[in-house]
Amino acid sequence: MSRWRWLSFGLLMVAAACDRPVAGGAADGAQVFASACATCHGAGGTPPEAMAAALGVRDLNGAEFRARASRDLVEHQVRTGSANKKMPSFTGALSDAQIAAVADYVMRLPAPPTR
Numbered sequence: 001m002s003r004w005r006w007l008s009f010g011l012l013m014v015a016a017a018c019d020r021p022v023a024g025g026a027a028d029g030a031q032v033f034a035s036a037c038a039t040c041h042g043a044g045g046t047p048p049e050a051m052a053a054a055l056g057v058r059d060l061n062g063a064e065f066r067a068r069a070s071r072d073l074v075e076h077q078v079r080t081g082s083a084n085k086k087m088p089s090f091t092g093a094l095s096d097a098q099i100a101a102v103a104d105y106v107m108r109l110p111a112p113p114t115r
């Protein structure tokens, strides 16, 4: 698939996520991650090659990220999105409880080398 197809796919999934309560509104970190983050970041936190290439999605299991990851950093990233706007802000789309739960989830991610 071309870069642009992946990009619009990602944006479409995000737009769809904004229309209805993500994960049925449940504040379960794994569920929130699966429905709001996995499209870009991969089910286990390591992005599919195509997403990494198209958007520059960070590997949440990567050593560089794990070395500086904090709950506050993740919450901030989810609330504001990335500075380059390739990751959207989830303020409004996720409740405070869901953002807290998904931040906890990211901090607990196992960090096995997946590729």
Ligand code: HEC
Residues within 6 Å of the ligand: 010, 011, 014, 032, 033, 036, 037, 038, 039, 040, 041, 055, 056, 057, 058, 060, 065, 073, 074, 077, 078, 082, 083, 084, 086, 087, 088, 090, 102, 103, 106
């Ligand atoms: C549309 C694709 C997309 C979605 C959906 C998405 N992200 Fe991201 N994410 C990105 C991209 C792209 C980056 C790298 C941004 C950059 O280069 O600054 C990133 C970076 C991150 C980072 C790393 C920040 C850092 O300092 O390195 C975290 C943490 C993160 N995302 C968490 C999440 C969580 C949690 C969710 C779900 C609530 C999520 N992302 C949903 C695309 C996405």
